[in-house]
Structure formats: structure tokens, C-alpha cells
Amino acid sequence: MIGSSGQRRRWTGGIFQQCYGYDGMSEMNKPSQRELASMFSEFIDPNFVIDDAETLRPYECDGLSVYCEMPLLVLLPETIAQVQRVMSICHQYHIPIVARGAGTGLSAGAMPNIDGVVLSLAKFNKILEIDALARTARLQPGVRNLAISEAANGYGLYYAPDPSSQIACTIGGNIAENSGGVHCLKYGLTVHNVLKVEMVTVEGEIVTIGSEGLDFCGFDLLALLTGSEGLLGVITEVTVKLLPVQEKAQVIMAAFDTVQQAGDAVAAVISQGIIPAGLEMMDSHAIRAAEDFVHAGYPVDAKALLLCEVDGTLQEVHETIDKVNRIFDQEGATTTRVSADEKERALLWKGRKNAFPAVGRISPDYYCMDGTIPRGQLAFVLSEMDKMSVHFGLRVANVFHAGDGNLHPLILFDANADGEFEKAEEFGGKILELCVAVGGCITGEHGVGIEKIRQMAIQFNDLEIAQFHGIKAAFDPLGTLNPGKGIPVLKRCQEYRSIASASVSTAVGVAS
Amino acid sequence: MSDISQQLVDRVISARGKGEKLSISGRGSKSFLGREIQGEELSLAAHTGIVNYHPVELVMTARAGTPLTEIEAVLHEQGQRLSFEPPTFSGEASIGGTFACNLSGPGRPWNGSVRDMVLGIKLINGRGEHLNFGGQVMKNVAGYDVSRTQAGAMGSLGIMTEISFKVMPIPAETLTLVQEMDAPQAIKTMNLLAATPKPLTAACWLDNKLYLRLSGAASAVEDTVKQWQGNVVEDGNHFWWSLNEQKLDFFNGDSPLWRFSTKPTAEHFYPAGEWLIDWGGAQRWFRGDHDLQKLEADAIEANGQVSLFRGGDRRGEVFHRQSSASEILHKRLKDAFDPDRLFNPGRLYSWL
Numbered sequence: 001m002i003g004s005s006g007q008r009r010r011w012t013g014g015i016f017q018q019c020y021g022y023d024g025m026s027e028m029n030k031p032s033q034r035e036l037a038s039m040f041s042e043f044i045d046p047n048f049v050i051d052d053a054e055t056l057r058p059y060e061c062d063g064l065s066v067y068c069e070m071p072l073l074v075l076l077p078e079t080i081a082q083v084q085r086v087m088s089i090c091h092q093y094h095i096p097i098v099a100r101g102a103g104t105g106l107s108a109g110a111m112p113n114i115d116g117v118v119l120s121l122a123k124f125n126k127i128l129e130i131d132a133l134a135r136t137a138r139l140q141p142g143v144r145n146l147a148i149s150e151a152a153n154g155y156g157l158y159y160a161p162d163p164s165s166q167i168a169c170t171i172g173g174n175i176a177e178n179s180g181g182v183h184c185l186k187y188g189l190t191v192h193n194v195l196k197v198e199m200v201t202v203e204g205e206i207v208t209i210g211s212e213g214l215d216f217c218g219f220d221l222l223a224l225l226t227g228s229e230g231l232l233g234v235i236t237e238v239t240v241k242l243l244p245v246q247e248k249a250q251v252i253m254a255a256f257d258t259v260q261q262a263g264d265a266v267a268a269v270i271s272q273g274i275i276p277a278g279l280e281m282m283d284s285h286a287i288r289a290a291e292d293f294v295h296a297g298y299p300v301d302a303k304a305l306l307l308c309e310v311d312g313t314l315q316e317v318h319e320t321i322d323k324v325n326r327i328f329d330q331e332g333a334t335t336t337r338v339s340a341d342e343k344e345r346a347l348l349w350k351g352r353k354n355a356f357p358a359v360g361r362i363s364p365d366y367y368c369m370d371g372t373i374p375r376g377q378l379a380f381v382l383s384e385m386d387k388m389s390v391h392f393g394l395r396v397a398n399v400f401h402a403g404d405g406n407l408h409p410l411i412l413f414d415a416n417a418d419g420e421f422e423k424a425e426e427f428g429g430k431i432l433e434l435c436v437a438v439g440g441c442i443t444g445e446h447g448v449g450i451e452k453i454r455q456m457a458i459q460f461n462d463l464e465i466a467q468f469h470g471i472k473a474a475f476d477p478l479g480t481l482n483p484g485k486g487i488p489v490l491k492r493c494q495e496y497r498s499i500a501s502a503s504v505s506t507a508v509g510v511a512s
Numbered sequence: 513m514s515d516i517s518q519q520l521v522d523r524v525i526s527a528r529g530k531g532e533k534l535s536i537s538g539r540g541s542k543s544f545l546g547r548e549i550q551g552e553e554l555s556l557a558a559h560t561g562i563v564n565y566h567p568v569e570l571v572m573t574a575r576a577g578t579p580l581t582e583i584e585a586v587l588h589e590q591g592q593r594l595s596f597e598p599p600t601f602s603g604e605a606s607i608g609g610t611f612a613c614n615l616s617g618p619g620r621p622w623n624g625s626v627r628d629m630v631l632g633i634k635l636i637n638g639r640g641e642h643l644n645f646g647g648q649v650m651k652n653v654a655g656y657d658v659s660r661t662q663a664g665a666m667g668s669l670g671i672m673t674e675i676s677f678k679v680m681p682i683p684a685e686t687l688t689l690v691q692e693m694d695a696p697q698a699i700k701t702m703n704l705l706a707a708t709p710k711p712l713t714a715a716c717w718l719d720n721k722l723y724l725r726l727s728g729a730a731s732a733v734e735d736t737v738k739q740w741q742g743n744v745v746e747d748g749n750h751f752w753w754s755l756n757e758q759k760l761d762f763f764n765g766d767s768p769l770w771r772f773s774t775k776p777t778a779e780h781f782y783p784a785g786e787w788l789i790d791w792g793g794a795q796r797w798f799r800g801d802h803d804l805q806k807l808e809a810d811a812i813e814a815n816g817q818v819s820l821f822r823g824g825d826r827r828g829e830v831f832h833r834q835s836s837a838s839e840i841l842h843k844r845l846k847d848a849f850d851p852d853r854l855f856n857p858g859r860l861y862s863w864l
Contacts, residue, residue, distance in 0.1 A: 134777040156707065157707065184651065191660065192628050201837065207837035213794050213795075213816035214625070214773060214791060214795070218838065219661055223661050224660075267568040270570060273592075275680065313736070316732035372652060373649065374569050375568065376566065401651075404651050405649050405651070406651050441654050444653065445653060456654060461643075464644060467849070468655050
């Protein structure tokens, strides 16, 4: 994700289009943009078959606006039958299809294809059913994440995964990315909270995957689809699990003089058999930026801040907060503070939840990365990152889902300064490689999209990537679903690895 | 503790060359499950050992043939456990077989399944390539989730050699309540209670009795016991263990054992039949000679699926049928992993 507006990178004819993406269609005679638009207008309201540049413009990128491309057409169908016809026409003419939810993704996964259509699911925004007794919600894919919990709240229920874009992002997009949030350690990711989906295949067939029971026979195609970034099919209906709203939630904040101490404190909490509902860490840059922005009362001289949320029954929360407070004291916390009421709990979270825009205020632009690491490697990774920061001459602020090891370094740069974005991008790539080197991975919840497609070659070898291509071909033999995203072509992997290994010596000591 | 992965790779390559079919098993504790198949035995019983365990990371990596009992013993020393409570089938089950069959215990609706807890695998595909997917961290969305796709595939996509999974702390306190109740009332009660923010971790109905398990922080468990109806069962854990290991009288005898995985609120059907209802209504065991096709219709009515878990005719189909669109995807996916169809051909479905 890039904060504030900077220059944008146009994709046409760019190196990525040639190198990482899809090679264009065969020589077949393809309908023109106008011919396609009139074909689709036969069964979709022509107002929602968009082909003029001005109306297409807002669709040229997703939340990672530095990568953009204009599509041939944007379609906003209203029925599943229309989606099926779109798919079968595109299949017939080999037209790329990029499905799109709210466009809040942070890895350019919904960036259009210049020869293709964007299939917006925005009109599929109805909550079809809430079954309070069975604790499930049946949804159209364009329903917003937060809207599910709002609708379920009247029954004392909620939908657990809560990505920070939850006010806008859609459940269909959440499935495409396997979205997380701040409560994953205890309540799981999207893949743990979805029971069933209806999907339209690239050929236009409807297939139901999953069940209203807790498991189903055959291969776990539901797991395969979750996080598949729109490369395997288009989701048209979703059934999710709902959980009972806990009696009480309370947050404890603790400040530390070193990142190592804060990391040890996290380990100590887990070692005591406590699984907090949320456990977040911020480094000194993030603490100061957030405090200046929201005035939550964070200690600005701290080197690391932990926010630990505990939920459960009234007695349980009381018992656990006491335990955590003692642990933080033993681990050398310089300050601790327990939320006295809901208002204070919201205030303590406000700084963390607004950490990205807060950092946006101290820099013209920022670039948000998304690597995961084993928690024990945190202090090492942050100190390596400090060295890289000096090497690249760019500041970096860190917010960390400490419970589940998901790191979000925010690289600060100025897009209007010559070459700074390229530097930030290279710095980001090196951070992801460091994550892999310490046993982690290149993306915890934002997805690969276009942004991290080069680093796929660091996490996976050629045989593994070839296996991914085999899976892709099983669902999408012509490769027209979201081409160029998620899985790199093999030839480019070898090239990237040789460039990466050649440049390692010029970067700073990446762990070996 | 030994690593025989290179032998396994060699075996696959040689089988491929000779056109042999392989019948893969972990330690053989679940040979009753799935369809009867032909093939050269390939056991992972000698491929054992815990490769990595970091209690504070809540992650363990073990070779696929490692017995669950060995894993549990190591976890217990650190106050941790497998929260999906897999059945050990008389102590014989392996972690690999458990995952391949996707079997989880009574806490499954609340604590997740083995599939939910798996983070990464090493897998030998049908080309004899030894591949790494997922990882040892909680969140990983790079590439397709090949790891979890293996859940329930019964080895038909490849030979898993190593599995990384999330482990959890042992709950501080566990108590079991029991009360008399008929099945329809029990189904309703289980669902109503599951919608309350209380530490319910198992709910089962058998012989006109509803059993409820509470576990978690001591204060939460003790307080809920005071608020809920039912008597505390003296040795409650033994009941859940016997249920999970299928040692209850209900599971005795040769009569076919059917497993329905349904919407938890589905109405009680065939009320005169022999039933055990677990997972808060979402897993229903049924005994007797029945026709799969007929039961499939009942399962669909209950918004779920059915399989012939043990006994009966194992040369016919035993798992709920796939739709034609899903069958095509299954075949293509099988070919993507195992182009010569070496692994467990026909174990899941006659056509796979």
C-alpha cells in the first residue's frame, strides 16, 4: 500500500507485462472493444457496461495505486446468470477477466489487464440470510466485511476476521486474499471462518464448494480457493460462520525500552498458556506518529509498545488481565495501562488502527510491506531492517501483529523525489527476502498480486512454482483469470534469483 | 526417529517407471476408511520424528509417520496439546494419516480441525518431486494453499512427508455436565448454548443424554457450571476419550457405521434409528444397513453430506458424491499432482 498520492506506474508495454504476466492472446480474431461492449450490453444494463476512459479511470488500480492499468471494459452485472454469460463469452474469445470487490487490496491483485474486462461484484451487496441458531450468514460476495458483524450484532453474534479495511472491503475480496486482521491468533483467518462458496468457473459453470456442515468429502477445494487471488474462479455466494460476541474485552498497554524486551514479553504471555484476542506491537517511529495523530496517551519515549487484548467471560478477563499485567512487569515494562472502560479500550486501539495514516503524516509517501516471521526472530529482523534503512537512506516504521508474527514495515519515501520509489520498492523486496531467510514468508495477508510476484521466486523453487501452474491450469486451462498475478512465469524466476543473489552483496547483511 | 524421504522419492520414481500403483498409508490405523484398493504397499511408519518444536511460537513440525501419542507426550511436557483432539485409534494413528483423513475430535466446532491447524507440508508428487508448501508461521498467503488441500484427500494428491501445525495450550480447567434430553431438544439446546459467550468445547447426545464439556480459564468454567443445568460428570474426560476413540458401546459390532456431516441445526431424522450426535449437532453417527444414494438425499436435506465410515460394502462408493462440475475439477487436480495416477487410485472415489 502506498500512502498519499505519488507518481503512478503505467503498465502498458512495461517490463512486468512482458516478464511476469501473461503473454497476450494468440493470433485469433478477437472482437474489438466496441463489439464486446455491445455483446455484453445485450444482457447487462448498458449503463453498467463501461467503456469510456473517464468512467474507466477509477478502476485502473486497487489500494496499491502505484501500479495501474486501464482495462478494455468494466462490467457490473447484477445476476449470477449474467456473470455466467460474461465468463463464457470471455472464455470463448480468450478475454482476460479480473474480478474486483471494493478494490482495497494492497498488492495490485485487482489491477486491470489492458486486453481484459474488470468484473466488478459491487452490485452483489445483499446479506441473503442470517441464521442465528446455526450461527451462519449467507452473503453475496460484494457485502462489506463490517456489514456482516453489524447485521449479526442484533443476535449477539459477529464475523471474526477483521482486516483494517473492514469498513470498505468485501467478503468476496476477503476470500480471494484469505484476509486476516488483528484477532487471527485466537479466531483464525478467512479460511477458518468460511463454510461454503458458490463459484462460477472460467467456463461459466456454477459449482458449490463446501457445505453447511463443518467438513465435506473430496479434496478441500475451499482451502484451495481461499487466498487464490481471483486466479481460479469468481465467487458468487459465500456462507460464513458467526461467533458469539464475548461478554467482555479489555486491553492492556505496555511500554518497553527495547524491542527485545517486548518480544520476550510476548513469548512469556504465550508460555503461560494465554492466547490473547489481539496482540500488537509498534516500534518507536510508529508510536510517535500514532501519538501525534490520535493522542491516545502512548509513552512517546518508548522503543516498543504492546497492546494486548483479552476477551471472554467477565471473571476470565479479570483473571487474565491480572496475569498479563504481572508478566509485563516481570519482563521490565516501563509503563502499563489497563483500559478502564470501552471508551478507553477504543482510544488505546485508535492509535494502532490509525498507524498507517499517522505515518502518512510524517512522510510524503509510505510503502507498506507484509512479511511474516517466527516471533523469536523479531529483534534480529528489526535490527537488520535498521541497517537496510541506513543503506537505502529511507526511514522505516514498524507495526507488528506480534501474536501471529505478521510484520508490516512502513517504508517512508517521497515519490516526487527522483528514484525514491524505486529505492523503496527495492528496500521492500529485501525485507521480504529477509523474512524468508529467517523462516517466514513474503506475505501474511495482503497477497502476492503483482507487487510481490518477483519474491515468489525466493520463497519457492521452480518445481513448486510449476506445481502452482498445474493447479491453475486445472481450473483455468487458458489462463484468462487474473493473468499475470500471484504466480510468476518460470523463466522470470530464474532471472530474478540471479539478480537477487548478485545484489545481495551490495545490500546489507541479509541473514543466510 | 528417522528420515526416509529419499527412499520414498526413489520408490515413487521407480513405481512411475514400472507403471505400478501405490497404496499409501501412515501407520495403517485407518485402513478401514475409504474404498478398498489395489496397489503396492507404501508405509510411512518408518518415517518418524519431531523435526522442530518451538513452544513459544505455538508451532511443531513432524514427519508424517510420527505417532500422535509421541507428539502429544512431547507437547504435554510444555503444557500444550493438539487442540483438534485427533482420535489415536488405540494409539496407532500418525499425524500424516490424521491429516490425510481430516479427522478431528469432539472439540472441533470450537477449537478447529486438523485442517485448520496445518500451516505447511512437504509433499512428494506423482513426478517424484519433493516440494515444500506453506510454512512454519501462522499466516502465509503466498501461492495456493496446497497444504490444506490435502485434508481429506487420503493421499491421492501425493505423499506428505512433513507437516507443520499450530499447537495450543492445555486448558486450565475442564468439566463435563450431563442431563436427560431427547434428540430434537438436545439439538436445539446445543445450538442455543453454542451461541452464548461461554467456554463450551464439546456437545454430544447419546442414549437420551446430553453431554456438555466446558474448558478454559478456571473462573469461566466454574462460573458457567453454576449457571447451566445438568450434573457434573465424575470422570468427564473419560467419556470424551471413549467417544473420540470410538470405544463407546455405540461403536461396537459389525453393522455399517455412517457419518453425516450436517448443518448443526438440521432436524433429527430417522428417529427410530441408532444415533450418536456430536459436534453440537454437526456430526451425526448412524448405524445400520442402508443405501448410500438414499442417505445422500437425507444428507442434502440436512444441508450436509454423508459417508460410509466403517464396514459395509467398500468396493462401491463410500463418500458423498461430487457434482459433475466438481468431479471435473477433482480429476484435473489429480492429474496436476499425479499425472500417472500412482497414488491411492480409487481410495476416495472409483473414478479418481
